[in-house]
Amino acid sequence: MATTPPGNLMMTTVEKAANWARTRSMFPATFGLACCAIEMMATGAAHYDLARFGMEVFRASPRQADLMIVAGRVSQKMAPVLRQVYDQMPDPKWVISMGACASTGGMFNNYALVQGVDQVVPVDIYVPGCPPGPQSLMHGILNLHDKIMTGEIVNS
Amino acid sequence: MADQKTDRETTETLDLWVAGTEEPQFQPTDEGAQEFGPDESENRLADQFGRVITDDYVFDDEVGDDDRMVVNMGPQHPSTHGVLRLQLELEGEVIRRTKPIIGYLHTGMEKTAEQLTFSQGPTNVTRMDYLAPMHEELAFSLAVERLLDVEVPPRAAAIRVLMTELNRISSHLVALATNGLDIGALSMMIYGFREREAILAFFEKNTGLRMNHNFIRPGGTAADLAPGWKDDIAAILEELPRRLQEYDDLLRENPIWMARTRGVGVITAEEATAYSTTGPLLRAAGVDWDLRKAFPYSGIDQYEFDVPVGENGDVYDRYRVRVEEIHESLKIVEQVMDAMPKGDYRVGDRKITPPPRARIDESMEALIHHFKLFTEGFKVPAGETYVAVESPRGELGCYLVSNGEARPYRMHTRAPSFYNLQGLPIAMADSLVADTVATIASMDPVMGDVDR
Amino acid sequence: MSPILETLAEQFESVDWESSHGQDVARVPAEDWLEFATAAKEGGFEVCVDVTAVDWLRSRPHRYEVVASLLSMVERTRLRIIAAVGREDPTIASLTPLWPGAGFAEREVYDMFGIVFDGHPDLTRILMPDDWEGYPLRKDFGVGMVPVQFKASHQVD
Numbered sequence: 015m016a017t018t019p020p021g022n023l024m025m026t027t028v029e030k031a032a033n034w035a036r037t038r039s040m041f042p043a044t045f046g047l048a049c050c051a052i053e054m055m056a057t058g059a060a061h062y063d064l065a066r067f068g069m070e071v072f073r074a075s076p077r078q079a080d081l082m083i084v085a086g087r088v089s090q091k092m093a094p095v096l097r098q099v100y101d102q103m104p105d106p107k108w109v110i111s112m113g114a115c116a117s118t119g120g121m122f123n124n125y126a127l128v129q130g131v132d133q134v135v136p137v138d139i140y141v142p143g144c145p146p147g148p149q150s151l152m153h154g155i156l157n158l159h160d161k162i163m164t165g166e167i168v169n170s
Numbered sequence: 171m172a173d174q175k176t177d178r179e180t181t182e183t184l185d186l187w188v189a190g191t192e193e194p195q196f197q198p199t200d201e202g203a204q205e206f207g208p209d210e211s212e213n214r215l216a217d218q219f220g221r222v223i224t225d226d227y228v229f230d231d232e233v234g235d236d237d238r239m240v241v242n243m244g245p246q247h248p249s250t251h252g253v254l255r256l257q258l259e260l261e262g263e264v265i266r267r268t269k270p271i272i273g274y275l276h277t278g279m280e281k282t283a284e285q286l287t288f289s290q291g292p293t294n295v296t297r298m299d300y301l302a303p304m305h306e307e308l309a310f311s312l313a314v315e316r317l318l319d320v321e322v323p324p325r326a327a328a329i330r331v332l333m334t335e336l337n338r339i340s341s342h343l344v345a346l347a348t349n350g351l352d353i354g355a356l357s358m359m360i361y362g363f364r365e366r367e368a369i370l371a372f373f374e375k376n377t378g379l380r381m382n383h384n385f386i387r388p389g390g391t392a393a394d395l396a397p398g399w400k401d402d403i404a405a406i407l408e409e410l411p412r413r414l415q416e417y418d419d420l421l422r423e424n425p426i427w428m429a430r431t432r433g434v435g436v437i438t439a440e441e442a443t444a445y446s447t448t449g450p451l452l453r454a455a456g457v458d459w460d461l462r463k464a465f466p467y468s469g470i471d472q473y474e475f476d477v478p479v480g481e482n483g484d485v486y487d488r489y490r491v492r493v494e495e496i497h498e499s500l501k502i503v504e505q506v507m508d509a510m511p512k513g514d515y516r517v518g519d520r521k522i523t524p525p526p527r528a529r530i531d532e533s534m535e536a537l538i539h540h541f542k543l544f545t546e547g548f549k550v551p552a553g554e555t556y557v558a559v560e561s562p563r564g565e566l567g568c569y570l571v572s573n574g575e576a577r578p579y580r581m582h583t584r585a586p587s588f589y590n591l592q593g594l595p596i597a598m599a600d601s602l603v604a605d606t607v608a609t610i611a612s613m614d615p616v617m618g619d620v621d622r
Numbered sequence: 623m624s625p626i627l628e629t630l631a632e633q634f635e636s637v638d639w640e641s642s643h644g645q646d647v648a649r650v651p652a653e654d655w656l657e658f659a660t661a662a663k664e665g666g667f668e669v670c671v672d673v674t675a676v677d678w679l680r681s682r683p684h685r686y687e688v689v690a691s692l693l694s695m696v697e698r699t700r701l702r703i704i705a706a707v708g709r710e711d712p713t714i715a716s717l718t719p720l721w722p723g724a725g726f727a728e729r730e731v732y733d734m735f736g737i738v739f740d741g742h743p744d745l746t747r748i749l750m751p752d753d754w755e756g757y758p759l760r761k762d763f764g765v766g767m768v769p770v771q772f773k774a775s776h777q778v779d
Binding site: 044045046047048049051052053055056059060061072074076086087089090091092095099121122124125126127144145147 | 245246247248252253273274275276277278279281282293294297300301344359360363364366367370380381382617618621
Binding site for chain 2: 642643644645647668669670671672674676677681689691695698700702721722723724725726727730734747748749750751758759765766
């Protein structure tokens with residue numbers, strides 16, 4: 015077309031439209047384990063509202079979720095459960111490892127914890143902190159949104 | 171995925187959570203049945219603990235139309251307050267037996283404590299009960315100070331009381347918020363966390379972190395209160411009572427709330443005492459026991475406050491006890507604010523607490539003390555002690571054994587939620603499945619404390 | 623010593639009493655553990671607050687110490703009872719028949735130290751997975767540290 019289209023018309027690719035839809039209504043799965051879970055709840059609460067990004071609906075069933083925020087320390091007993099929940103999530107799915115314990119084992123370098131949740135599930139974003147404040151978690155989530163929008167993370 | 175189908179055919183259990191670590195064929199037996207005591211006489215307890223052995227406790231294929239069913243709840247579940255797994259044995263809608271399975275958050279903190287020095291200890295214990303980190307640090311610090319035989323200055327004690335009482339308020343707000351959320355009062359979740367933000371902002375200003383502060387250390391506190399703290403506290407004291415009134419308007423006389431919480435999850439005083447439950451669970455059952463009154467610590471006996479006690483031991487009474495405890499804590503906070511003594515915020519003994527940063531440039535001795543404290547740590551004389559504080563969940567104790575080194579030889583935390591969880595089978599015996607969520611929420615377990 | 627402790631002291635002669643930083647501690651031989659605990663419960667200690675253990679490895683003749691903290695709410699007294707338990711096959715009587723609240727705590731001691739409690743209704747692992755081998759809080763069980771770059775940390779063996 016030689017001329018630009020009139021008012022109410024957008025031209026885009028299917029991929030960009032799909033990415034836009036995915037980021038604007040991501041449903042996190044409830045996987046709050048320890049202290050980071052409280053900060054995750056605080057992120058979803060009124061002060062640092064996650065609902066602005068369409069994410070306040072934390073789905074309990076992994077079948078209905080696309081984002082798994084591993085919030086807290088993963089013990090040896092919990093690791094198989096974590097993997098099961100991850101496997102039950104339908105594609106496309108993303109994982110945010112929230113906090114020091116989920117990312118690397120944190121301050122607990124001992125027999126009881128899995129030293130980094132990326133030994134169990136593939137992780138897209140690591141959010142450092144002990145616990146990371148709601149602003150840090152939101153920064154991580156928004157980074158994830160950006161990465162999906164630009165196509166840097168392709169999970170299909 | 172194929173394995174799950176065969177599992178389902180061979181057993182009659184209904185797994186809401188697909189087993190990965192359990193044996194594939196679950197045969198419910200008397201395993202897990204606890205003897206209550208030789209003098210119990212109630213039928214429901216006999217049924218629960220398997221003393222009335224009937225054939226249908228063991229599933230075999232001949233008894234096909236038995237309506238006993240084992241349902242697994244958790245560990246990944248929106249309403250279990252963390253990673254708690256419950257196996258409920260149901261007869262229709264009525265719960266006959268409950269077995270809580272814990273350990274999904276076991277972090278080996280007691281083993282880690284043996285690797286960290288005494289001044290690094292609070293960073294470790296503070297993450298056990300992550301909703302009441304100040305209380306955890308206080309129990310540990312008091313235990314270390316008792317072994318060292320030092321008394322903190324009055325200002326340090328007052329700052330500790332201020333911080334722990336604010337922490338009690340924020341923890342009870344989370345308890346009320348999650349209680350409301352689980353029962354269906356979604357606004358309560360938003361309200362609870364909104365109020366908590368004000369208190370967390372105070373913590374952030376004074377301790378540096380919103381949670382897991384590492385502020386109360388052996389010898390005193392990490393730093394003095396930030397300038398302007400009185401105005402912040404005054405703002406909190408003005409706003410919270412109004413908001414608590416809002417919650418009362420929402421919940422206190424609400425017929426739906428009362429129908430869902432009255433008479434649900436009852437634990438009587440005798441059961442609570444036998445199962446070592448403490449805190450709001452014990453007080454809601456009618457036992458007037460609060461460690462702040464019985465064995466006062468950190469100068470808390472100078473402040474006037476009451477201890478709310480319930481009657482029936484049901485979910486409603488626990489809710490009321492928590493709300494009243496918030497009011498009482500506000501009273502204490504106000505008294506501390508008015509009467510904060512002047513002085514040092516930590517013990518002057520330079521072998522325990524680090525010198526002020528400015529002194530390190532001036533004095534060689536200060537530099538050496540600082541160096542030794544942060545590389546080797548201070549040595550604590552050999553001995554053992556047990557110190558308990560009243561956390562929002564009950565008696566939080568620290569059993570500390572030292573053998574003269576700079577690291578604890580054994581550090582054990584008496585976790586209130588660990589013992590409170592033993593009351594869960596009692597509270598849920600012969601109740602309906604739908605009341606499970608309300609009961610667990612009212613027990614307010616913090617799994618970091620339970621599993622450590 | 624408060625009156626209920628004095629009656630206990632008169633009843634049991636094999637028990638050593640000491641005061642540890644202002645708290646009463648009774649060192650009870652392992653054979654008298656249940657008997658002493660029963661007498662303590664009848665004497666007024668209605669609550670068993672905590673049961674735990676300490677591993678002394680080689681520094682004491684008996685390897686383990688089982689520590690129970692008792693509380694009397696009516697008399698406002700605490701008592702700590704400690705029993706020394708041997709090296710091979712450590713066993714001691716369970717307090718769960720007296721105070722059901724000790725159930726979970728004794729399971730935890732079994733899980734972490736391997737001390738067997740006679741008379742416990744369900745002595746299974748509670749914190750570690752069911753198929754875990756080893757008893758983590760024993761002193762000869764390593765911390766399980768993963769080597770980390772730049773960490774010149776104090777390794778305790």
